[in-house]
Amino acid sequence: MRFLRPCFLVAWMAIAPLLLGGCSILSEFGPVVQIHTLTAEEAIELKRSDILTRGKLSDATTQTIRVAALDAQACAKPVSANCVEALVEVKGVATDRRLAALSELWLAQAQAMKPGSEQQAAWFETIRYAYAYLFLGDHTPGERAFEDRQTQVRDWYNYAVERAATAMFEFGQQTATQLPPQPQRNIAGWELHVDMRSARLPGSTAVPAELLPASSLSFRGLRSLYRRDGFGAELVAVMPDEPLTTAATRDGRPAVKRNQQPLPWSEMPAPSMTVLLHPDGDDLDSVLQTRTVRLTVHDPYVESAIMMRGQRVPLAANFTAGYGVWLARAKFKRQSLRSLLGREGGIDRPHVYLMQPYDPNRRVIVMLHGLASSPEAWVELANEILGDELLRQHYQLWQVYYPTNMPIALNHAMIRRTLKDTLAHFDPSGQSPASSDLVLVGHSMGGVIARLMVSSTDQSLVQLARDRGRLTLKQIERIAPMLSFEPFPHVSRAIFIAAPHRGTSVAGGCLGRWMAGFIHFPVTVLEELAHTLVPNAAASSHQSLGYIPNSVDNLDENDPFLRAAAGFPISTQVRYHSIVAQANPDVALVDSDDGLVPYRSSHLPGAQSEKVIISGHSVQQNASAILEIQRILKEDMTQQKEPLNSAVR
Structure with a gap:
């Protein structure tokens, strides 16, 4: 017996590392899946927070990265495009899941970049994948009507269009080629087609002095902010100031030129508009390969919805922002x-x-x-x-x-x-x-x-x-x-x-x-x-x-x-x-x-x-x-x- 006891100890010492190294049950002495109870606040945040709301990738995108066998920590760093390229090539991940994640990853990259052509290209990529998810994925927008994920992707699209449109306008101001530009031009390696037929701008010029994102405006002195959820970027086109005829100056002369009779009316010089960017292509593959995009401008007072890929899509609108800007500056x-x-x-x-x-x-x-x-x-x-x-x-x-x-x-x-x-x-x-x-x-x-x-x-x-x-x-x-x-x-x-x-x-x-x-x-x-x-x-x-x-x-x-x-x-x-x-x-x-x-x-x-x-x-x-x-x-x-x-x- 004394001889067997040392032998037993030697055998146990030889086998134990194998058992402990190959079996998590023995190493952790607990269940593989554990439960953690979330508060209502934590549960809502987990479902709905994303790169726009908390500056971190959404939980759904992080899960997609893990399922695709990619490094979640590396993908959380927007300065690198390796994760985007890898996710594009990966097989076996559902189309909707991959498109939504790619849209957020591109958005994270665009936000981390300095203004310029590279950032503009990243906005266009965000738009491309969000657009593909919304209209060319595994399900129609109607089938996903109650999904938080669709709301997130729509918000990414709207935000990217807002940033891309205002960046193009600011670039046009700096280079004296303001919107509306030529019907066709090249921006950041993309061919841009501009359609202003639905735009209605007041005043004697078709060129705004400013293009303001309505989402960035907050007003004091108004009880309510009225807007409509939907597709597109909500913008305010601030037109050049055309002052009214004023009373005589101290020398008795009119404040405007003599014999110049002003119009007795004018439209509010800060109209609201909704802007869309449409990647070119007839199907998912062509949209994912295109380098052509079409910009359209819509009057929210005239158009409440448009037809997109055979579906009626509500247009986003802001009915207070333009009015508030006008009153604040008048x-x-x-x-x-x-x-x-x-x-x-x-x-x-x-x-x-x-x-x-x-x-x-x-x-x-x-x-x-x-x-x-x-x-x-x-x-x-x-x-x-x-x-x-x-x-x-x-x-x-x-x-x-x-x-x-x-x-x-x-x-x-x-x-x-x-x-x-x-x-x-x-x-x-x-x-x-x-x-x-x-x-x-x-x-x-x-x-x-x-x-x-x-x-x-x-x-x-x-x-x-x-x-x-x-x-x-x-x-x-x-x-x-x-x-x-x-x-x-x-x-x-x-x-x-x-x-x-x-x-x-x-x-x-x-x-x-x-x-x-x-x-x-x-x-x-x-x-x-x-x-x-x-x-x-x-x-x-x-x-x-x-x-x-x-x-x-x-x-x-x-x-x-x-x-x-x-x-x-x-x-x-x-x-x-x-x-x-x-x-x-x-x-x-x-x-x-x-x-x-x-x-x-x-x-x-x-x-x-x-x-x-x-x-x-x-x-x-x-x-x-x-x-x-x-x-x-x-x-x-x-x-x-x-x-x-x-x-x-």
């Missing part, structure tokens, strides 16, 4: 104050801004801001309408920007003419839906002007001009548009918001009189008015015009013009609504006000509806007011062909 606040005071740099006539390229098939909402204001007054309402898919399909927004120092009668006449000229320009025949059934939305003094636009005059203004203005019959004839008018054609609905139809005591009080004392009219306006009254008079004849009531004077509850206008009948063809602000809910409604306008002034008998909102005077920004306007607009869509209903009090 400097309206300072200019509107200069306009009110009649200072250099203000405006001296109305201007119509189209919030999107003109569409003959969408009805027009005309928005009129109030005293000392500008299109900024509509920032929330306009954004909500642009972001509402149903309203966006049926309406287009026009914002009237006008000098709020002018007498209401003069502003009203000029705004009428400006709208008429704008409609005539876009629809000379007047037959398109856009020229019919207009909707007017006016806040404060803009609401007073909107009411005049749907009203008919009697002889009271003519008599007032005779008695108080000491004008001759000849002179009265020359200013007839300010004194005699009928409802503006084709307006079917109006919304008056905190509008002082019967004036306010604030305008006639100490504060109002003090404020009115600072208001002056531009020399150009005075000269034009003097020339209208006395055509052959000298240029300096405006000095003999005497005192002309300004806008603050007109808002006084005792102003003769406003008292007369309050009695003008509103067209029976117009449905109208009132939104009234009540600053103190503890005060009886009939005795209340919004801090500036009393209820008895903003209330209009015969309104289709009247919504009272607890708010100050700037109620047009109130969420409840915006919801009410949206309700009215949607109701309007269903009532267009119905007869006028009885008023709802």
Whole structure:
């Protein structure tokens, strides 16, 4: 026995290394597969995080690398292309899995590169493999509709297109070959074909000053960002600045060239667009071999989807970014104050801004801001309408920007003419839906002007001009548009918001009189008015015009013009609504006000509806007011062909 024991130990020492080296069970003394419980946060991150969200390859791509027998650590280093080349050649990995992983690997390489032709080529490769996965893989996009992986690959495609398009634009600026380039050119060894047929850029030039990725923009001052998920890069084309006609400079000359009459309208100079890059090829093999790509530009207000490889694909869109960029850069606040005071740099006539390229098939909402204001007054309402898919399909927004120092009668006449000229320009025949059934939305003094636009005059203004203005019959004839008018054609609905139809005591009080004392009219306006009254008079004849009531004077509850206008009948063809602000809910409604306008002034008998909102005077920004306007607009869509209903009090 003593002899056997040493032999046993020797035998065990010889066999043990073999057993322990060849059997993991004996080495680890536990199961091969172990369980680790993830939190919900960890589980979602594991499924959805990728090279864009955390700067590391997605878990799905890492798994594909392992299945392909490649070194996961080496592949995680984007500076090397060995992993990409190896994965292209590997056999036995499902097509969808390989294409998606290659797209992310190329994206990682592109992000690690410096701007230049190599990076541009890497963007194109990212696009190639993402495009192949989405449309030429083992499954259709519809079959993968709920898959996180498809969402990831779509995001990689969209991001790569965004970076490739903006890089091409920046390169074009540096080399004086801005977009749109020649229909065909060579970039980073790829042949690029550009198709701008669906692009609609405002202004006198087809070349943007900037091309901004909407995904990189964040806005303060807007409650919501409205966009549509889909295929393509969301961009904002910032057009060259074309300033409005401004008030006279200190030397009395207009701020623009003499005899240069500017257009009374312009499209918002920061339109949104969606850009796609299509690798050439009829099947998967040809797409993976091609060095040709086609760039197409799309208007998200016109196209919500396109056909791709026989499938209807929703287009990505951003409906807030362009609007936000325009407002952030327009400097309206300072200019509107200069306009009110009649200072250099203000405006001296109305201007119509189209919030999107003109569409003959969408009805027009005309928005009129109030005293000392500008299109900024509509920032929330306009954004909500642009972001509402149903309203966006049926309406287009026009914002009237006008000098709020002018007498209401003069502003009203000029705004009428400006709208008429704008409609005539876009629809000379007047037959398109856009020229019919207009909707007017006016806040404060803009609401007073909107009411005049749907009203008919009697002889009271003519008599007032005779008695108080000491004008001759000849002179009265020359200013007839300010004194005699009928409802503006084709307006079917109006919304008056905190509008002082019967004036306010604030305008006639100490504060109002003090404020009115600072208001002056531009020399150009005075000269034009003097020339209208006395055509052959000298240029300096405006000095003999005497005192002309300004806008603050007109808002006084005792102003003769406003008292007369309050009695003008509103067209029976117009449905109208009132939104009234009540600053103190503890005060009886009939005795209340919004801090500036009393209820008895903003209330209009015969309104289709009247919504009272607890708010100050700037109620047009109130969420409840915006919801009410949206309700009215949607109701309007269903009532267009119905007869006028009885008023709802």
